[in-house]
Amino acid sequence: MQEKIKSLLQEVEAFSANDKQGLETFRLRYVSRKGVVGDLFEELKQIPNEEKKIVGKILNELKQAAEAKLLVLSEQLEATASSNVDIDLTLPGIPNITGNLHPLSLTRYRIIEIFERLGFNVADGPEIEDDWHNFSALNFPENHPAREMQDTFFIEKKSGRDSQDVLLRTHTSNVQIRLMKSQKPPIRAIMPGRVYRNEAISARAHCFFHQVEGLYVDKNVSFSDLKQTLFHFAKEMYGKDIKLRLRPSFFPFTEPSAEIDVTCLICKGEGCVVCKRSGWVEIAGAGMVHPNVLKNCGIDPQEYTGFAFGMGIERVTQLRYQVNDLRLYSENDIRFLRQFRTSNIA
CATH class of the missing domain: 3.30.930.10 (Bira Bifunctional Protein; Domain 2)
Structure with missing residues (x-):
């Protein structure tokens, strides 16, 4: 089993992916639970206890190597995709679109x-005012018809003699x-x-x-x-x-x-x-x-x-x-x- 793990480690290190399909193939074979590495973890349960510690260690190293390789391949594909974008440097720049005042x-x-x-x-x-500042101080007598010239939104009507309406x-x-x-x-x-x-x-x-x-x-x-x-x-x-x-x-x-x-x-x-x-x-x-x-x-x-x-x-x-x-x-x-x-x- 150790020889099989070492062989798979070499495969992982040598694997290359030129497109997303190749990247997905690598993931399914080496990283997914149903891949070859997942199968080896199932086989690990059957080997004698005295060998599990040694085999388990190199099997974990294989798993970590596969995950790291997947990350490297993914970054390489992204870099390649961005570098293949055609950019016409002679095109005029896109102006900033600014707002305008009301x-x-x-x-x-x-x-x-x-x-x-x-x-x-x-x-x-x-904007929220009392009756005195909005009406009385401006020479609007109480109950004077002049108050009806301006239909008011009252917030709070107060009935006390010295109280002020809020509006x-x-x-x-x-x-x-x-x-x-x-x-x-x-x-x-x-x-x-x-x-x-x-x-x-x-x-x-x-x-x-x-x-x-x-x-x-x-x-x-x-x-x-x-x-x-x-x-x-x-x-x-x-x-x-x-x-x-x-x-x-x-x-x-x-x-x-x-x-x-x-x-x-x-x-x-x-x-x-x-x-x-x-x-x-x-x-x-x-x-x-x-x-x-x-x-x-x-x-x-x-x-x-x-x-x-x-x-x-x-x-x-x-x-x-x-x-x-x-x-x-x-x-x-x-x-x-x-x-x-x-x-x-x-």
């Missing part, structure tokens, strides 16, 4: 860039309140962020959207400052030929108040579905900060005045890229998003 992000960064040049800082605040903010004006409470004038900041309102989803409205609000509080701030600031923004965002108009309006937190319209860039002022055939599209609401709001934040309205404005980033993006359906921004359709590669956007 159109709302592109517009948001552009808005920030414009206002930063005017000296505005960027501020942020919580998803309906505008980023809550950040203005937090700024005025924590910082003394002069204050000049914009507040971009996501807001939530319980509205039916359509081409013109959504239950969540993005706003950027601005606030400037200092001595001798006038409505003229507000008008020139927004006029400069419109020119920078939409081009020098854009027209701007202000219409009297009402907001509880500003007085006087105005709505800001620009020429509809989709129809060029001729009238379309987006502008409701008027040739104008509203982009912002604005006004002088109400004295009650300044008082609520600990600022003396006799010494300081200020203006505030707010605009929807979706609406600005709609005009900038002439997208006529707000739902496209949140559907994550890659065919839509690929149109806004950063390198192709001015």
